[in-house]
Amino acid sequence: MKLNEFNNAFQTEQQCLAYIANLKENKCIRCFNFNLNTSDLKRMRCLKCNQTFSILTGTIFSRSQTSLTSCFYLIFRWINTKHGIPSTDIAKELGVTLKTAWRMTNKIRTRIAKQKPQFIVEGTVQIDEMYLSHMGFKKQGRSLVNKTLIVGIYQKTTNNLIVKVLKNAKSKNLLQFAKNHISSKCLVYTDYWKGYCDFKSVFTKHETVNHQDGYV
Ligand SMILES: [Zn+2]
Structure with a gap:
C-alpha cells in the first residue's frame, strides 16, 4: 500500500x-x-x-489515549521502513512533540509485544522484519543497537497483518513466530536473509525474492 x-x-x-x-x-x-x-x-x-x-476491546488499541489514525500511521510507517524510523520523524509527521512521539511508539510497541497469537493464516503470505529506532538514531543493517525488531506476516488477499516484537532476527525466532501463525501449506515469500534459510524445513512452498524486485 x-x-x-x-x-x-x-x-x-x-x-x-x-x-x-x-x-x-x-x-x-x-x-x-x-x-x-x-x-x-x-x-x-x-x-x-x-x-x-467497544470494537477495540481485546485489541492493542483498547484504552489507548492516542487516536487510531495516529496509531495506524505509526504501524504503516513501520511496515514500510526497513531500517527504522526515528521518533523525530514521527513527531514531525504527526505534528506532535518528540516526547509524545516517543511515548506513542513505545506504547504501541509494548502492546504489539504482548499480543497473543490469534489465528493461523492460509494461502500466500510474506514475512519480513522492520526496525524501529528509539532515540532518533537511524542505523542501517540488522544491528539492534537502539532499535526494536518488529516482524510482520502479511496476507495480501485478506489484507491481514500479524506483527510481533522479536529479540533478534535469528532463524530460530523467525521460524517459531512463522510456525505460530502460518499454515505449513502456505506459499511463503521472504527475502534472502539467512534467518529464513530453515523455512524450507517447515514450509515446502518457500520462495525468496529481492526487495528491489518487490513482493507479491
Ligand atoms: Zn451478550
Whole structure:
C-alpha cells in the first residue's frame, strides 16, 4: 500500500474502526452472541444480554489515549521502513512533540509485544522484519543497537497483518513466530536473509525474492 492509498483509506477514526471491525469476529464479550447493534462501533450493544462494549476491546488499541489514525500511521510507517524510523520523524509527521512521539511508539510497541497469537493464516503470505529506532538514531543493517525488531506476516488477499516484537532476527525466532501463525501449506515469500534459510524445513512452498524486485 502506498502513502496516498493509506491516507485515503485511513483518514478518519471511523475508517480505522471499520477496518478493525472487518478483521474481528464480532461477538458479545459476555455471552458470545453474534447479534449486535453495531451502529456505534465504540459502543456496540449485544441484542441478547444488553452488554455494551467497544470494537477495540481485546485489541492493542483498547484504552489507548492516542487516536487510531495516529496509531495506524505509526504501524504503516513501520511496515514500510526497513531500517527504522526515528521518533523525530514521527513527531514531525504527526505534528506532535518528540516526547509524545516517543511515548506513542513505545506504547504501541509494548502492546504489539504482548499480543497473543490469534489465528493461523492460509494461502500466500510474506514475512519480513522492520526496525524501529528509539532515540532518533537511524542505523542501517540488522544491528539492534537502539532499535526494536518488529516482524510482520502479511496476507495480501485478506489484507491481514500479524506483527510481533522479536529479540533478534535469528532463524530460530523467525521460524517459531512463522510456525505460530502460518499454515505449513502456505506459499511463503521472504527475502534472502539467512534467518529464513530453515523455512524450507517447515514450509515446502518457500520462495525468496529481492526487495528491489518487490513482493507479491
Ligand atoms: Zn451478550
